[in-house]
Amino acid sequence: MRHYLLFAGLLVCSVYPTFAQVPVTNVGNAEIIVTGTRRNVDNYDAQTPAVGLRRVADFAVQPVKVTGDTRDADLRHQEIYDTIARAIGSANSYGVELAFGDVVVEPLTLSNYRSLTLDKDDRPDTNKAELLIKSKLSGTDAREATARIDRFLKALKPVGRALIEPTDGMTLSVVAPDQYRGEIAKIVATDAAATAAKFGPDYAVEVRGLNRPVEWSRASLTEVFLYVPYELVIRPKS
Numbered sequence: 001m002r003h004y005l006l007f008a009g010l011l012v013c014s015v016y017p018t019f020a021q022v023p024v025t026n027v028g029n030a031e032i033i034v035t036g037t038r039r040n041v042d043n044y045d046a047q048t049p050a051v052g053l054r055r056v057a058d059f060a061v062q063p064v065k066v067t068g069d070t071r072d073a074d075l076r077h078q079e080i081y082d083t084i085a086r087a088i089g090s091a092n093s094y095g096v097e098l099a100f101g102d103v104v105v106e107p108l109t110l111s112n113y114r115s116l117t118l119d120k121d122d123r124p125d126t127n128k129a130e131l132l133i134k135s136k137l138s139g140t141d142a143r144e145a146t147a148r149i150d151r152f153l154k155a156l157k158p159v160g161r162a163l164i165e166p167t168d169g170m171t172l173s174v175v176a177p178d179q180y181r182g183e184i185a186k187i188v189a190t191d192a193a194a195t196a197a198k199f200g201p202d203y204a205v206e207v208r209g210l211n212r213p214v215e216w217s218r219a220s221l222t223e224v225f226l227y228v229p230y231e232l233v234i235r236p237k238s
Helices: 073-094 143-155 177-197
Strands: 011-015 031-034 053-056 059-068 097-100 127-136 163-166 171-175 203-208 215-218 223-227 230-236
Touching: 031 215, 053 177, 059 073, 059 143, 073 097, 073 127, 073 143, 127 143, 143 163, 171 215, 171 223, 177 203, 177 223, 177 230
Parallel strands: none
Antiparallel strands: 011 230, 031 171, 053 223, 059 127, 059 163, 059 171, 097 127, 203 230, 215 223
């Protein structure tokens, strides 16, 4: 963590996150997508703090789209939905789950799959539905999770002229990031105490902003970095 020290009665280090994503609120107890960027709260634009919790994500997530190009629109839509229903029905046997969402991940089930919007694709007389295929991560090696997703996609037989294919690279999701607030606070407290100790017994430490929402960014192929944007103030005791 970079420290910007002002020797005018107090020493201040401001720690703020960097990248902006779609503004989202009240998602701390949901399952959220973690990309290389972060969730946007307030207007912080400095660097992501080095102090936080690094852990393995809960799921590997593969975005996919189901497309159809049958000339008759009603039949085309039916083939897309029937392919999605077939995918939902066989997902469990391959150790994967179907879901949807850009930031918050929602389960895709036989009771709600027809609520997916069918958008126009990039060719005439085509439609598409975008969804997610996810598989649990059990460690820092993502090969097992990605292999389950690959086997599922290869085995799935679309209906009619429908087609299912990946649309983007593999990403991650983490469930209820707010549950790690206490653990993050302990890590911050340990770092703050160590930082204050470097200035001797005449200085005390104050941490501000730990009531802010938990933030996230991707740390590696399978890991996420969870943190709270905070301000560390080191001041003379007297």
